[in-house]
Amino acid sequence: MKNLIVLIGPTAVGKTDLSxxxxxTFQTDIISxxxxxxxxxxxxxxxxxxPKQLAMAKHHFVGILDLKDYYSAAQYExxxxKLLDNLFKEHDIQLLTGGSMMYIDAVCKGIDEIPTVDNETRQMMMKKYQKEGLEKLRDELKLLD
Structure with a gap:
């Protein structure tokens, strides 16, 4: 039987040491x-x-993206x-830990199928924001919503 241990809590309560x-104990990786x-x-x-803690167990999803990289809860899920499919081939117990409930819920309960925004639209909106400002975008959103 495959089991996913989920350890949750706010920042600085000791999740890292417990994880x-x-x-x-279970000879498993840590999924952040x-x-x-x-x-x-x-x-x-x-x-x-x-770095010392990272060396004590294999960690996943820690320090892998640049700040400019787009990433969503749906992508995380x-x-x-996919990672769990591979890890469960090696060990029946895996560990998911952190404080981002949207990420945890995405894995444990699933996330609604919401289409992602393509890069062309993102760039267009960023240019519009830079050219016209936030207030103009807010007014447009109010009109469309």
Missing amino acids: LTIAD ADSRQIYKDLKIGTAAPT SDVL
Whole structure:
């Protein structure tokens, strides 16, 4: 039987140390469910694992993206489910830990199928924002909503 241990809680309550103990006990990897620790340039305010802690167990989704990279809870769900398929081939117990409930819910309960915004539309809206400002975009959203 395959089991996913889910360890949740706010920042700085000791999840990292407990997750290392759990990972050691069950000889499993640690899958981070933290929407900020996933970015490599956010070292302050995220309570990211230290290099020593990272060396104690294999971690996934810690420090893998640049701040400019787009990433969503839907993408996280897809990536984690693929990873779990592979990890469960090696071990029957896996560990998901963090404080981003949207990420945890996406993995444990699924997420609604919401289409992602293509890069062309993102760039167009960013240019519009830079040219016309936030107030103009807000007015347009109010009109369309």
